[in-house]
Amino acid sequence: MNLALFVALLLGADPVGEQPALKLWAEKAPESVGKDELNQPILTPYLVPKEKATGAAVVICPGGGYGFLAMNHEGKEIAEWLNARGIQAFILQYRIVRGADRPAPLGKAPLLDVQRAIRMVRAKAKDYQIDPNRIGVWGFSAGGHLASSVTVHWDKGDPKAKDPIEQVSCRPDFSILAYPVITMGPKTHGGSKKNLLGDKPDPAQVEFFSNEKHVTKETPPVFLFHTAEDKAVVIENSYLFKKACEAAGVPVTLAEYEKGVHGIGLASKSDLPAKEWPSKLEAWLKEQKIIPMK
Numbered sequence: 001m002n003l004a005l006f007v008a009l010l011l012g013a014d015p016v017g018e019q020p021a022l023k024l025w026a027e028k029a030p031e032s033v034g035k036d037e038l039n040q041p042i043l044t045p046y047l048v049p050k051e052k053a054t055g056a057a058v059v060i061c062p063g064g065g066y067g068f069l070a071m072n073h074e075g076k077e078i079a080e081w082l083n084a085r086g087i088q089a090f091i092l093q094y095r096i097v098r099g100a101d102r103p104a105p106l107g108k109a110p111l112l113d114v115q116r117a118i119r120m121v122r123a124k125a126k127d128y129q130i131d132p133n134r135i136g137v138w139g140f141s142a143g144g145h146l147a148s149s150v151t152v153h154w155d156k157g158d159p160k161a162k163d164p165i166e167q168v169s170c171r172p173d174f175s176i177l178a179y180p181v182i183t184m185g186p187k188t189h190g191g192s193k194k195n196l197l198g199d200k201p202d203p204a205q206v207e208f209f210s211n212e213k214h215v216t217k218e219t220p221p222v223f224l225f226h227t228a229e230d231k232a233v234v235i236e237n238s239y240l241f242k243k244a245c246e247a248a249g250v251p252v253t254l255a256e257y258e259k260g261v262h263g264i265g266l267a268s269k270s271d272l273p274a275k276e277w278p279s280k281l282e283a284w285l286k287e288q289k290i291i292p293m294k
Contacts, residue, residue, distance in 0.1 A: 014049035024116045031109040038102040039095060041113040046079035046089040054086035054291045055131035059117045063141025066106055066195035067097050073265035074140040081266060085291055088128050092117045094146060097195040105198035114150045115170035123168045134290055136174040141233055142192040144180020151175040152214035174290060178225045179262055182237040184210045189233045215244035221251040223284050225277045227260035255280045
């Protein structure tokens with residue numbers, strides 16, 4: 001439990017808004033290379049008070065091609081949108097490429113980060129007024145690739161682990177993927193693939209991180225948003241994941257629009273039809289019984 005949360009509970013009040021960041025691992029993170037401070041993924045909670053909490057929570061993965069993180073319009077603004085709907089939000093600063101100090105390829109390091117983040121939120125569910133069965137993940141662009149990765153590559157936890165967080169499942173209960181990188185195949189985003197897998201990727205890693213190939217009937221429900229105008233991450237990525245979900249019998253919705261450039265976020269400042277997509281997402285969250293129908 002972080003200090004701000006402890007003090008708030010001690011005073012009988014609920015912490016509200018942005019909270020101090022939490023280290024995912026107290027010691028060195030697995031798959032660490034380069035400068036140690038660049039291998040310390042963190043999770044920043046954005047909380048709503050108990051009387052407004054719906055019990056739902058979301059781990060947010062900002063985009064940035066695995067080379068930077070769009071922390072404002074794909075991080076903070078998303079947390080605030082979720083909080084306004086009674087959803088506890090947690091922004092994940094996962095590991096990215098930072099030149100010689102944190103070189104490519106990242107490999108499985110970011111996936112370990114998001115798996116750990118979901119485990120941590122679930123393990124601390126009581127502290128944050130969260131239902132452990134209503135914890136989702138929301139990713140944008142390369143963050144959408146990361147979110148889709150944990151959507152298909154999750155485990156139930158290790159009951160024999162000494163660390164109690166590692167005993168907990170990292171399966172998201174629902175996934176929101178906004179203009180996501182999905183595949184490492186021909187329709188991928190080249191920069192994301194290079195940062196994640198390097199210049200000469202191992203074919204096994206290409207297969208592993210082509211997430212459309214790993215959807216099963218146990219994959220959680222998925223909401224996708226994409227525009228046909230997106231030239232950076234082409235809409236075929238979302239088509240591939242939607243088709244895979246449909247084939248496996250996984251509930252999936254695609255909010256598709258003709259216009260809207262890559263990185264549009266919530267599109268709240270846009271006059272395009274795509275600005276309606278968050279409303280469709282909210283309706284979907286209600287349909288999935290993640291938040292109340294009101």
